[in-house]
Amino acid sequence: MTKYEMILSVYHTHSISVTAEKYNYTQSAISQAIKSFEKELGLPLFKRTKNGMLPISNTEEIIRELRTICDAENRIADIASNLTSLKNGYIHIGTIKSIAYNWLPSMVKNFSKKYPNIHFKISMGSSSQLHDKLDQNEVDCIFVSNYLLPDNLEFYPMDTDELMLLTARNHPLADKLKVNLTDIKDENYIYSEDGFDFEAGGIFEQNDIHPTVLYQLDDDVAVQKMVSDGMGISVLPKLLLSNPPFDICIRPFTEHYKRTLGVAYLKDSELDPATEAFLEYVKEWKSNKGEQRR
Template identity: 30%
Template sequence: MNRFEVFMKVIEKESFTEAAEDLGYTQSAVSQMVKALEKELSTTLITRSRKGIQLTADGREYLPYINNIRNAYWELLEKNKEMQGLESGLIRIGTISSVSASWLPKLMKDFKEIYPSVQFQLQQGGEYSEIVQYVKEGSVDFGFINPDATTELEKISLTEDEMLAVLPPNHPLAKNEKVTLTQLATEPYILLEEGHLNEPLEIFKQHHLQPNIQFRVHDDYTIMAMVENGLGISILSQLIMDRVNYRLVKKTITPPIKRTIGITYKNKKLLPIASRYFINFLIERFQR
């Protein structure tokens, strides 16, 4: 384990003790590696107090560079594994909750039946912009997003997902076969924050409508609980709604709202071999 990884783990856990437990090291060993990094950089990166640890001014300046080195180190290890063959590969994926809760488990299971030694590491993002950032900084190999969410990375569209109106069971619109955008625009609206690209808001805008946004939330399941409790209505992807137990009513919207789901990455040729194989596997699966 290199000192850059240890330092980032200390920052993540905000504790030398918890970082040591997570990494399987002694607290003394973790402390010594952080001190060695500080000595190399001729500065103090972290201060300790009763309230926990804090980055110094220099620590805040160095943090993004240390994180980049940590990620580059993992990429180096993956390249080494690639040289030894696909069997030992790690696939790092940035994913949104609707994908990780529905498609991804089955896709990973099927892929591991072909390559049983391949490992997966998932990094959840609340917004498309978070996934794009994960890809840019190298903490994941590729990510699931709406391809329209980035113009700076390579991307591939996989499929379309319809979005549905989500209503409390006793809502007056629950009796309708379908609901219109105009009807939804007058209701207290719970917005799923997805960064600068939000499919429902785009459709409202195209039809010169402004939803009555009362809440902004980053998690689909929190929104479902809020709708169940009568705090408002929302629009969520059919994908995320397929396997939930909340007391909700789902309605088709007219005109329909659909989002494209795809993957994005920096340069496919430079990806670890396991990730390249998995991307090809995804393309083949969705193009059947």
Template identity: 30%
Template structure:
């Protein structure tokens, strides 16, 4: 039995494309096609219909797909048990994360964790909220840091509430204010931080029924800070990313405080490897002290 053949079948059905399945699994398109042909020959059934518009699962393939998925899930559980028998002497933890967590949380978390488990390796994928959520669903990462709430079929662990602060240049007329007025967001060009479909900053605008003059949109926090420093506009950024910033900018709490909830998202806590489970325990313990 070759688990990769099962994965080739599953991912081709999910993506409706040999090419996309090949990109996800890091194979050639012909390699994916060959593995599925092998499965069809072994099982004596047609799994996919192929034409110029792409590929579609057959009725026989639809009946067999859940069983192929269960085999892959069982294989993941087997590997997790092997890790446990080896006492966490090795392992890989794949994490989806956004920039502020990657910069200010994960380095210390990983350093401390590796003092006890030095042979555990980490793979970090940096993306926006939508990308991270999709990576979790697709199994590309073991878990992801995400703004909550997430999709209802995902398991979540709440970690922290992160303030959203107005970011202004040092010479801004409201530089001395204690709390930045909501209407002040309308008095200068606005630099919008986008982290995917879930945009907590746009929710602030909707809540207060305002429409700032958005001149620039990016998912990179530091680009926002650099432009604000140069007087090109103002913005709102999470407090977490504003630690140890090299830019000459001011951070002000909004007159109506706003927050984002940061948490961990995964498909199923019961099926993660021992290494992942141990790291999740460490994160939650760290967050309580």
């Protein structure tokens, strides 16, 4: 109980003793709270009469403001209680598209069954964009690969994802069941959101492959459309290609280049209860996903 609540109780009951008994305080503690606040104000609030403690004239506005302060403090306490008890909450997730399309819907849906009043905002972007958003505290966690992951991020691995070659159906490489990386060194290339800054670029650089880039797009679906129209080849993750919207040929590399996907969050950061609960659920989801494969 705050001193403001004590003062309001005395205002309504006109009695220090009744307030003390109601809230299990001594009369001395109630009197001291009133005197302390009167000293802060530089004026008295009450006068003792045969009818009890009555407010001094023209102090009604002060009493109204004290009531406003108490109401606000109670609302803040309720909000904090809801957040710490997971009755309410808000989680802002950043994610690459392949995970947004395939993993996140079931994760969020099942988590929401357990915590229906926790709300989500999901932002998609390239890996570098998501790293920046997390570093600037614009999101609570991000779903990305561990490739070029900044040192200030904690990463929980969830699964691997293979990089695949995309060609038109009538492309000569479509006749092969597997494609060697050197087979594409002279091909026209269409690159997507991350460009050559992440996995595909790293593989090309390691193998001294320098494809001719004709088109640069920030949309993976548009990349697939251009590939199907014979405008070039591309490399995209297998998880993104589970239900391709266009008629394209998808082939693995003989080297089977894979990346590790998972969830990342800032090291040594104090996560809010909603985010902590969601990350725990992600681990449970990953464990169940592994069980289903056995």
